[in-house]
Amino acid sequence: MDVNEAAGSPAAGPGQAEILARLAEQMREIAAAPAAGSGAEADAADGPGWAGSVGPGRRLPSGSSDARSDRRSGRGSAEGAAAQPAPGHPEDDPGDPEAVARAICLRLLTGAARPRAGLAAALRRKGIPDEVAERVLDRLTEVGLIDDEAYAQLFVASRHRQGGLGAGALRQELTRKGIDAQTAASAVAVVDWDAEYQRARALLERRVDAAMAHGVDTARRRLLGLLARRGYPGDLSRQVVHEVLAAYDAETDDGWS
Numbered sequence: 552m553d554v555n556e557a558a559g560s561p562a563a564g565p566g567q568a569e570i571l572a573r574l575a576e577q578m579r580e581i582a583a584a585p586a587a588g589s590g591a592e593a594d595a596a597d598g599p600g601w602a603g604s605v606g607p608g609r610r611l612p613s614g615s616s617d618a619r620s621d622r623r624s625g626r627g628s629a630e631g632a633a634a635q636p637a638p639g640h641p642e643d644d645p646g647d648p649e650a651v652a653r654a655i656c657l658r659l660l661t662g663a664a665r666p667r668a669g670l671a672a673a674l675r676r677k678g679i680p681d682e683v684a685e686r687v688l689d690r691l692t693e694v695g696l697i698d699d700e701a702y703a704q705l706f707v708a709s710r711h712r713q714g715g716l717g718a719g720a721l722r723q724e725l726t727r728k729g730i731d732a733q734t735a736a737s738a739v740a741v742v743d744w745d746a747e748y749q750r751a752r753a754l755l756e757r758r759v760d761a762a763m764a765h766g767v768d769t770a771r772r773r774l775l776g777l778l779a780r781r782g783y784p785g786d787l788s789r790q791v792v793h794e795v796l797a798a799y800d801a802e803t804d805d806g807w808s
Contacts, residue, residue: 652679652687660691664702667692668729703730703738711742715754718742720782748791751783755795763799771796 655677656670667688674684691697703725710716710724718739725735755774762770771792778788 648679648683649687651677652683653691655679656687656691656696660696664705665697666699666702666728666730667697670697672729699730699734700737703734704741707738707742711746711750715750715781717747717751717778717781717783717787719784720780723782744787747783747787751778751781751787751791752795754778754781755791759795759799763796767796767800 652674655674659665659670659673670691671684671688674687675681679687688697706725706728707721710721716724721742722735722739725738726732730738754777758774758777759770762773765773774792774795775788778791779785783791
């Protein structure tokens with residue numbers, strides 16, 4: 552039955568007629584409203600949970616004017632910002648000191664092997680708490696990225712061969728780099744007396760001409776000082792200096808004969 556007819560029906564009492572009249576007015580307003588499919592009504596038609604729903608538990612469509620307004624004003628962005636951290640270097644995140652410490656160590660270890668003490672000092676300079684640094688260094692040691700024994704062996708082989716350093720100087724250098732005494736001694740033990748002798752002699756043979764320009768006594772003193780600074784033991788140094796000067800004198804005598 553039509554609502555207007557119901558409103559004018561004799562069967563309707565005074566109170567009921569008033570209710571039916573209001574109902575008829577509401578139905579006319581609904582009929583004059585835009586058809587479903589536009590605006591929020593269309594959004595609701597897509598059902599709960601769709602990206603275009605609005606109201607509690609409902610979201611705006613990404614292309615809607617309200618959503619664009621939200622983006623411009625910053626409304627509704629707090630959740631997304633919290634869920635997705637800003638990109639950048641791990642060290643840029645002060646909230647995770649362990650990640651920062653790990654990034655520092657890995658970057659340093661990429662270029663060359665490093666002793667544990669050197670990495671610990673680097674972390675301390677960056678303000679990493681000691682307990683965090685210890686955890687990171689322990690983990691890197693467990694996986695083999697930090698190996699003080701291997702580092703000491705490589706250091707000794709390189710500096711003895713290329714730098715001409717003796718066992719004493721090598722041991723001092725390793726200690727200065729934070730290698731413990733036992734590890735340093737084990738690494739230096741591979742340098743035998745014959746190898747030291749050959750290195751020391753080769754070093755002095757390159758310097759003896761310049762040293763002898765000031766006389767034999769000055770040359771002896773300077774050559775002994777050179778070997779001492781390089782960490783060669785005293786008895787070996789004296790022997791090598793004596794032999795090199797004797798060989799120089801012999802060559803000079805032959806040159807004048």
